[in-house]
Amino acid sequence: MIYVFLADGFEEIEALATIDVLRRAELDVTTVGVGGCRAVCGAHDIVVKADAVDTEVMYDDVEAVVLPGGALGTLNLEKSPVVQGFIDHAMSVDALVAAICAAPSILGHKGLLKGKEAICFPGFEQQLEGATLSEQSVATDGNIITAKGAGVAVDFGLAIVAYFKGEGRSEILRKSLQCP
Template sequence: MKKVAVLLAPGFEEAEAIITIDILRRLQIDVETLACADSRAVVSYHNIPMVADSTLSERMATRYDAVVLPGGPQGSQNLAASREVIRFVAAHDESGKLICPICSAAARVLGGNGLLKGRRYVCSGDLWQSVDDGQYVDAPVVGDKNLISGKGLGHAFDFALTLAARLLGDETPVRDHADHIYYPW
């Protein structure tokens, strides 16, 4: 069974996290939420308290098939500032595991720490303008090698379904809400 880590830092965008968790679990993909904080209790961007399954510190040595990084202005800043998060993501990336940021996380966490490595990505708003590391693509979901990025909350379902398809081995092209066809990887 495939296993996914969803990193929850204080201020995370709750809908991006919950939609992704929900879709993956419905498809029988094992999801573990990891609090990027001192305790399992984390408060979201809209002040909704959540209790994660574990803390990132407790799972640093665990390897997952994918690592999901929800956005949110505060959440992505907190992820980007955490050395532990950067080490965790970099170790998974070096192992060829899927790295999956959504919204601001691609620009702030990966782009801000040299982890895009020239790959194509998408992020929310104009945050891409401050990133020198990757190649911005204006699309709902962008895949490049082991990187799957989502534009933001409005595309969270596309993002989650693309990730699920990749984990389950489905190479079928994806149609977005405007009926455009693209291959997410």
């Protein structure tokens, strides 16, 4: 299962475009409301109904943890013990951890980007402790995918698709979405 964690203040484009791309690729995705909230309010006052709340999800079937950004959303993700536990578990079993915009800072603070190529929203680079900053808008290094921000949310989703289903499936989906 791919868990996309939604915390108050999440960047809507980063979350929803990613979820849409993953579901189009027929990947199993569950959106998770952080803090016990099923209705989560994004950075631009768009309320999204999560599939589950954080107290309902289990580590057993985690294939990926996806962290949308947004300044406030990132802070709320980082302070969640459930999100922290899922990141730790995912890393311990070599599951995918993907973060976009400000959210890669969470991985940097945990020391997970040491020696990894990573990217984030401009201004958060110093939070990517130990990472080599990528020149790309989306960076994949092992089981970690990071991305710059809302403008590359579809590419971020396609990188996750490529991780699970290969570059060929990702490119077919890219073409069907009319992405350059």
